Amino acid sequence: VTGAAERQIRLTLHYDGGGYSGWQVQPGARTVQAELEAVLERLVGAPVRAVAAGRTDTGVHAVGQVVSVGVPARWRAGELRRALNALLPADVWVKDVVEVGADFHARFSAIARGYVYRVGLVDACASPFRRRYCWLLPMTAGGPRLNATLLDDAAARLRGRHSFAAFAKAGQEERGDECTVLRSEWSRWAAGVQYVIVADRFLHHMVRYVVGTVVDVARGRRPAEDVVALLERRSDVTTSPPAPARGLYLARVYYDERDLNRAERIDEDLP
Amino acid sequence: VTGAAERQIRLTLHYDGGGYSGWQVQPGARTVQAELEAVLERLVGAPVRAVAAGRTDTGVHAVGQVVSVGVPARWRAGELRRALNALLPADVWVKDVVEVGADFHARFSAIARGYVYRVGLVDACASPFRRRYCWLLPMTAGGPRLNATLLDDAAARLRGRHSFAAFAKAGQEERGDECTVLRSEWSRWAAGVQYVIVADRFLHHMVRYVVGTVVDVARGRRPAEDVVALLERRSDVTTSPPAPARGLYLARVYYDERDLNRAERIDEDLP
Numbered sequence: 001v002t003g004a005a006e007r008q009i010r011l012t013l014h015y016d017g018g019g020y021s022g023w024q025v026q027p028g029a030r031t032v033q034a035e036l037e038a039v040l041e042r043l044v045g046a047p048v049r050a051v052a053a054g055r056t057d058t059g060v061h062a063v064g065q066v067v068s069v070g071v072p073a074r075w076r077a078g079e080l081r082r083a084l085n086a087l088l089p090a091d092v093w094v095k096d097v098v099e100v101g102a103d104f105h106a107r108f109s110a111i112a113r114g115y116v117y118r119v120g121l122v123d124a125c126a127s128p129f130r131r132r133y134c135w136l137l138p139m140t141a142g143g144p145r146l147n148a149t150l151l152d153d154a155a156a157r158l159r160g161r162h163s164f165a166a167f168a169k170a171g172q173e174e175r176g177d178e179c180t181v182l183r184s185e186w187s188r189w190a191a192g193v194q195y196v197i198v199a200d201r202f203l204h205h206m207v208r209y210v211v212g213t214v215v216d217v218a219r220g221r222r223p224a225e226d227v228v229a230l231l232e233r234r235s236d237v238t239t240s241p242p243a244p245a246r247g248l249y250l251a252r253v254y255y256d257e258r259d260l261n262r263a264e265r266i267d268e269d270l271p
Numbered sequence: 272v273t274g275a276a277e278r279q280i281r282l283t284l285h286y287d288g289g290g291y292s293g294w295q296v297q298p299g300a301r302t303v304q305a306e307l308e309a310v311l312e313r314l315v316g317a318p319v320r321a322v323a324a325g326r327t328d329t330g331v332h333a334v335g336q337v338v339s340v341g342v343p344a345r346w347r348a349g350e351l352r353r354a355l356n357a358l359l360p361a362d363v364w365v366k367d368v369v370e371v372g373a374d375f376h377a378r379f380s381a382i383a384r385g386y387v388y389r390v391g392l393v394d395a396c397a398s399p400f401r402r403r404y405c406w407l408l409p410m411t412a413g414g415p416r417l418n419a420t421l422l423d424d425a426a427a428r429l430r431g432r433h434s435f436a437a438f439a440k441a442g443q444e445e446r447g448d449e450c451t452v453l454r455s456e457w458s459r460w461a462a463g464v465q466y467v468i469v470a471d472r473f474l475h476h477m478v479r480y481v482v483g484t485v486v487d488v489a490r491g492r493r494p495a496e497d498v499v500a501l502l503e504r505r506s507d508v509t510t511s512p513p514a515p516a517r518g519l520y521l522a523r524v525y526y527d528e529r530d531l532n533r534a535e536r537i538d539e540d541l542p
Contacts, residue, residue: 014395014398014399014400015399016399016400061400063398063400085397090399090403091399093397093398093402095394095395095398123366124285124366124539124540126364127285127334127364127366127540128285128286128287128361128362128363128364129285129287129332129334129404129540129541129542130542131361132361133400190539268395268461269395269400270400271400271542
């Protein structure tokens with residue numbers, strides 16, 4: 001607007017999605033983008049547009065959302081971080097800031113994203129410390145049983161390049177429905193199991209449909225073949241309901257092939 | 272009141288203390304006891320007194336608070352748990368219920384209590400998922416340094432029977448100020464270190480004064496000898512400020528010598 005020299009800054013955010021109608025600004029809704037842009041405008045004295053790598057849905061958490069913003073050159077990255085953390089609400093936190101080149105775009109420069117989905121398998125997942133951060137499966141006598149082999153087999157099936165149209169909310173993808181899944185694996189966390197998926201792109205609600213369906217397979221509610229049938233877009237098979245948003249975390253955004261190839265843990269900052 | 276047969280029930284509670292002015296009913300304050308008694312009265316149709324093993328202070332969490340209540344015999348333990356969890360606010364949860372003998376009293380029957388105090392040593396403890404659940408030490412270049420040997424030595428000094436008057440808010444103990452510390456040890460958790468202390472009794476704010484002081488020793492702000500001087504009630508030494516309530520968890524209440532001797536982990540349900 002003013003023509004003043006700008007600095008392009010890349011922010012890495014954590015947020016507890018429980019109090020938000022997702023990332024993206026919407027009239028009348030509390031969103032992370034709206035909170036962040038309001039604080040940036042206060043600091044900078046002019047409207048600032050915040051672009052996120054992943055437009056998380058209502059209730060979805062982040063421990064590695066990446067956001068790019070352009071601010072006047074008088075703001076250095078470290079100072080901006082301190083000022084943002086002093087003014088942002090307690091459920092949003094700027095973990096990291098770095099100055100980047102003018103051509104960096106949080107969304108378009110990203111080559112892949114990684115999500116973690118947490119399923120709770122012990123009763124204590126209903127406790128105040130966990131209930132908002134995982135999907136507690138209904139308890140049956142002896143607790144819910146998930147067949148680990150079925151989980152692993154389904155995860156393996158999903159690796160590679162496939163159409164995920166069947167695992168998406170219908171009709172919103174102009175860019176096609178093919179995604180390349182680079183990592184797809186189940187592991188244990190303190191109170192259950194978690195699914196890590198890294199892909200070049202994700203369709204709308206895709207991780208939640210995948211987890212809802214694979215969990216139903218692993219608890220014996222539907223045949224394992226359904227996963228393949230869905231990837232093949234067989235019209236007689238539909239997904240299970242999406243797993244709840246509260247178990248989902250946007251955990252990493254990748255801008256560099258080397259980071260992607262390291263296949264490191266991406267769940268370290270989860271609660 | 273009615274003379275109807277009563278059932279004595281022992282509840283084990285989790286609560287996120289962040290939204291409460293502690294356990295005990297106080298006029299005009301939101302307390303866990305007041306919330307619980309209000310729900311019990313709704314269910315039972317008459318006032319019910321809830322007695323807790325430990326009267327946690329404002330902001331202190333619980334993953335093993337024990338509460339005794341007397342309810343009409345028509346309420347079975349399992350049904351009471353389901354009804355309570357359906358009606359209690361999301362930050363209080365009944366983990367467990369058992370029917371106990373009429374002579375059981377959550378406070379007077381207890382032979383020991385165990386607390387865990389969490390100190391955060393990584394920047395991510397400021398994230399929305401952790402900031403309310405530990406004491407993040409101020410970051411210096413390279414992060415805060417706590418000398419592990421000094422932590423362990425101080426913990427060892429505190430074991431056994433001592434006067435803890437110097438580690439308590441002054442003047443409130445009619446029953447004397449001697450406590451027998453059965454366990455006192457530091458260990459690691461995902462994002463820092465934690466202190467586990469089990470004792471037959473605790474003075475007011477005692478764990479927070481102990482942790483505040485021992486952390487100051489371990490970060491080189493005061494000499495290690497101060498811990499002994501405080502136990503000896505030397506008048507020229509005072510504690511450091513108490514560590515913040517948000518890092519403290521009432522984790523276990525012991526009613527049986529055998530449980531006490533097992534020395535099991537008591538941090539499993541912490542966030």
